[in-house]
Amino acid sequence: MNRLVTVAEMTLRELARRRGVLLLLLLMPLTFWLIRRDSYVGQSVRALLLGISWAVSTAALFATSAARELEPRLRLTGYRPHHLYLGRMLGLWGLGLAISVPFFLLTVVDANNLRYGGIAVAMLCCVAVAAPFGMLIGALLPRELEGTLLLLTVVAMQMLLDPADAGAKLTPFWSSREIATWAVDHTDDGYLTRGFLHGLVVTVLLIVTVAGVFAVRLRRRRHLHHVPIA
Amino acid sequence: MNADDWLRAFAAELYQRRVGGDAARHVVAEAATHLREGGGDPWLVFGSPQAYAAAIVESIGTTPGPRPGPVRLHARGITKRYGRQVVLRDATLTVRAGQIAAVVGANGCGKSTFLRICAGLVSPDAGEVTVSGRLGYCPQQGGTADFLLPDEHFVLVGAGQGVPRGPARQAGRAAARQLGWDAENAVLARHLSGGTRQKLNLTMSTLAQPDVLLLDEPYQGFDQGSYVNLWDQLTRLRDEGRAIVVVTHLLNQLDRVDLVLDLTPAHQGGRS
Structure with missing residues (x-):
């Protein structure tokens, strides 16, 4: 447990010291929000959620890429793969929640007649999915540029696809859009249930995939035999 | 080879012959003082670093090195x-x-x-x-x-x-x-x-x-x-x-x- 907490803490410390990155992380959802501010309120909320998803995934991608050289040597000092990926994920979830709070307050102050609990759940879904999603891309693509381009593609798809389209359900952040519809348009509870389930399933799937990728990357190689000292 | 180079080679030679750390430092410091105060070419004063190190080992002995383990x-x-x-x-x-x-x-x-x-x-x-x-x-x-x-x-x-x-x-x-x-x-x-x-x-x-x-x-x-x-x-x-x-x-x-x-x-x- 101490190992998990230490990795999470160091992830947060690293990110907290990247002031420029933090500023951009806050600026991104805000920009998304402001662009849609004058149109329909549902559009601005959805754009805000997409901005949070994009910001947290990008932070996760860069944090994972930056740790690529460090992790194998931490593995040698006694960490198991799950300490490393879960610890990092915990730190990123913490960061995502910290980013989300001011934007949640913004919606409370700026927009009336919303189901605010739904907005909070949608933001939680964004953060829950974005951290493992960014980590997975960072683990699979060794160079940050490729990872960023892939993220951009996914977010653009998310933005352009009609949410009612069956293909849209395959995009990672569909859940937040569905829950936002429930929260903004006061639709039936099916939207909330579907969205929540989608977010849960996608998060679990992503965590399991990240676990698999890290287990392979940080595996104990077969040619190396450890013998205890007599 | 100037005096500094000679002293370096001498120190390395002592190390290789497993003369203990303090003893080696002491001997090298003594040789350096002698050269500084008396002057002269170390090759003429002491001979080659190898030969002088061998003479030192002869006189003060060596620290037995740890035997390689398992x-x-x-x-x-x-x-x-x-x-x-x-x-x-x-x-x-x-x-x-x-x-x-x-x-x-x-x-x-x-x-x-x-x-x-x-x-x-x-x-x-x-x-x-x-x-x-x-x-x-x-x-x-x-x-x-x-x-x-x-x-x-x-x-x-x-x-x-x-x-x-x-x-x-x-x-x-x-x-x-x-x-x-x-x-x-x-x-x-x-x-x-x-x-x-x-x-x-x-x-x-x-x-x-x-x-x-x-x-x-x-x-x-x-x-x-x-x-x-x-x-x-x-x-x-x-x-x-x-x-x-x-x-x-x-x-x-x-x-x-x-x-x-x-x-x-x-x-x-x-x-x-």
Whole structure:
């Protein structure tokens, strides 16, 4: 447990010291929000959620890429793969929640007649999915540029696809859009249930995939035999 | 060869003949004083460094070196290809507790790859590695976190072994001091100079008290004093019974090692 907490803490410390990155992380959802501010309120909320998803995934991608050289040597000092990926994920979830709070307050102050609990759940879904999603891309693509381009593609798809389209359900952040519809348009509870389930399933799937990728990357190689000292 | 060069060669000769640290320092200081006050060519005053060191050994004796212990690292038949290019062919190395092995060879001959295979970070196409005890690895570059302080690196490594924060910090600072570096008031790793960053890298690898220590050109960016500190520390670790493997291309330190693995391909004159 101490190992998990230490990795999470160091992830947060690293990110907290990247002031420029933090500023951009806050600026991104805000920009998304402001662009849609004058149109329909549902559009601005959805754009805000997409901005949070994009910001947290990008932070996760860069944090994972930056740790690529460090992790194998931490593995040698006694960490198991799950300490490393879960610890990092915990730190990123913490960061995502910290980013989300001011934007949640913004919606409370700026927009009336919303189901605010739904907005909070949608933001939680964004953060829950974005951290493992960014980590997975960072683990699979060794160079940050490729990872960023892939993220951009996914977010653009998310933005352009009609949410009612069956293909849209395959995009990672569909859940937040569905829950936002429930929260903004006061639709039936099916939207909330579907969205929540989608977010849960996608998060679990992503965590399991990240676990698999890290287990392979940080595996104990077969040619190396450890013998205890007599 | 001037007086300083002669004294350096003399000190190295004493070291190689296992004259104890304090005794060797005392004898070298005496010779330096004699040369400074009396002047003259050291070759005429004392003779060759080798002959004078032999005379000293004759008169004060030597410190018995620790006998090599059990095998700690045994790499056998290591072969590695990248595409069609064979980087390593049947490389074998056995290092015992209390030994320093140097891995040498031309650029691109697979020194770092060999070390990464020994550390279990890369799989070979053929061959096996057996490690007895805990393994420590210091990469040539990277391996640190830009936005963490040195103390936080020590805490991170310490947590891997279940060491509490306070003792991990203290152990890291103490290990850094051995390299002539005060890590207590240091800045973020990204603001450290190349040499100091490498000291952090090295400190991290020794912090876990490894039984087998793998170092990939650990002295990059070191000044002369730090370089001497490094070898003193390696000697100390060896005398404590650690098995050490150092990848190096600086052949002037080979008199301080017990084994040499030359990975230069045979057609280029290597002797692996």
